[in-house]
Amino acid sequence: MPKNIILLGPPGAGKGTQAKRLEAERNMVQLSTGDMLREAKSSGTEMGRRVAEIMDKGQLVTDEIVIGLIEEKLEQGAAARDFGGFIFDGFPRTLKQADALEDLMARKGQTLDAVIEMQVDDAALVRRITGRFTCGNCGAVYHDETKPTRVAGTCDVCGSTDLRRRADDNEEALKTRLMEYYKKTSPLIGYYYAKGKLAAVDGLGEMDAVAAAIAKVLDKG
Numbered sequence: 001m002p003k004n005i006i007l008l009g010p011p012g013a014g015k016g017t018q019a020k021r022l023e024a025e026r027n028m029v030q031l032s033t034g035d036m037l038r039e040a041k042s043s044g045t046e047m048g049r050r051v052a053e054i055m056d057k058g059q060l061v062t063d064e065i066v067i068g069l070i071e072e073k074l075e076q077g078a079a080a081r082d083f084g085g086f087i088f089d090g091f092p093r094t095l096k097q098a099d100a101l102e103d104l105m106a107r108k109g110q111t112l113d114a115v116i117e118m119q120v121d122d123a124a125l126v127r128r129i130t131g132r133f134t135c136g137n138c139g140a141v142y143h144d145e146t147k148p149t150r151v152a153g154t155c156d157v158c159g160s161t162d163l164r165r166r167a168d169d170n171e172e173a174l175k176t177r178l179m180e181y182y183k184k185t186s187p188l189i190g191y192y193y194a195k196g197k198l199a200a201v202d203g204l205g206e207m208d209a210v211a212a213a214i215a216k217v218l219d220k221g
């Protein structure tokens with residue numbers, strides 16, 4: 001049975017890293033509104049231009065835009081036969097988005113099986129985010145201190161030299177992103193708790209330990 005889950009947590013909690021693992025290990029499909037918006041930004045469309053400035057400052061883009069993006073992706077559906085379910089990564093981020101997701105899922109006859117809250121303390125987030133860079137070609141994630149590339153400037157996985165830092169991975173934008181999280185997104189923890197869907201995992205551990213904790217939630221019932 002496919003399982004649809006939300007990975008909920010502040011910027012730098014490791015949502016993207018764990019989503020990539022779930023894709024590889026369980027045939028799940030990651031739906032990251034952040035990735036969709038970055039794609040729109042680099043494609044130079046009208047929407048991309050509108051969101052670029054907001055994203056770079058660390059603010060949230062409008063609910064209408066992200067709900068529209070998610071709707072489109074759900075529309076395209078899960079064609080593969082061994083489809084393992086959707087991982088919502090970075091969506092929903094507001095109560096309005098959460099309500100919209102519920103409506104969309106209901107219309108598609110789908111259920112939301114679990115909301116996994118990845119708990120990380122704020123000091124760790126700042127350290128994680130300010131050293132982070134990724135491969136522009138294959139998406140591998142690195143960190144200046146905890147996970148540098150073996151050869152400076154070259155991706156370990158695919159050999160590309162196109163290593164990038166996100167425009168919003170700096171201390172100033174991170175402050176805004178954290179504030180947006182606490183003001184607008186953290187109420188979702190109570191919202192999903194009240195719906196009986198919330199499961200918390202410690203996001204501070206080693207990547208494998210976090211993955212094991214998430215697997216336990218997915219394999220329960």
Ligand code: AMP
Binds near residue numbers: 168
């Ligand atoms: P992320 O990659 O999830 O950290 O998202 C990067 C940026 O994209 C955020 O700081 C927001 O500006 C924007 N963004 C991503 N997802 C959402 C969302 N669900 N609602 C509003 N803005 C979003």
